[in-house]
Amino acid sequence: MRFQNSILFAGMLALAAAAPCKPVKPVDPAPAPTPTPTPEPAPPVATPEPAPADPAPAAGGITADMLTKIAPATASCAGADFADECADAATAATAISNSFTKYKITEVGEQAALVSIMLFESGNFKYNKNHFPGVVGQGTRNMQSPAFNEMYAKAIGVTDPMADNDSSFGSAAWFVTSQCSPEVRTGLAAGTQAGYEAYLTQCVGTTSTPERIAGWTAAIGAMKG
16 A cells, blocks of 8 residues: 555656646836936026117206207307307307206206206307497306306306306306205206296396297207107
């Protein structure tokens, strides 16, 4: 019986050895991770070139174009009765601008008032001295009286304030800053007709006329743009 079992066991082993083994399905290897692409660096953003700055206005802000717009007759000195006294718009603009810088006349309303009174009193910059009726010592572009011209000459350290353009065109700015009240100057800065009329009557000591107001209106309009 033991022998018989041994035979059976041996036979089973032989059958097992003869039967082919079932192949084991290979396990698919895990897919390799997809590499994350390295982002390309963004191209540098070009910094826009700054826009060119507008050219700086002339000192005092007055130009020959402004003056010829206010008073076209200032474009030229052709035909002036006293050629040596006449100043054209280009010459006047430089001298007026210098005076506004020197005396710190920065408000357009005040600048327009001074331009208008100089244009009126000097016949569009054609005269530097009083010829009608011919008061000796009266002159500059705002036709100051001899007494004020004496004060002005001492203030700026010259003998004759009518001798050069800067002195002659500077008199209106000197006058308003030294002889007019703060209230008058505030009225001029406001750029109103009432302020201009107060300047004429309370400081300059003259009357307001349609011709003066027309000149001031043209000046304030041109200079305010």
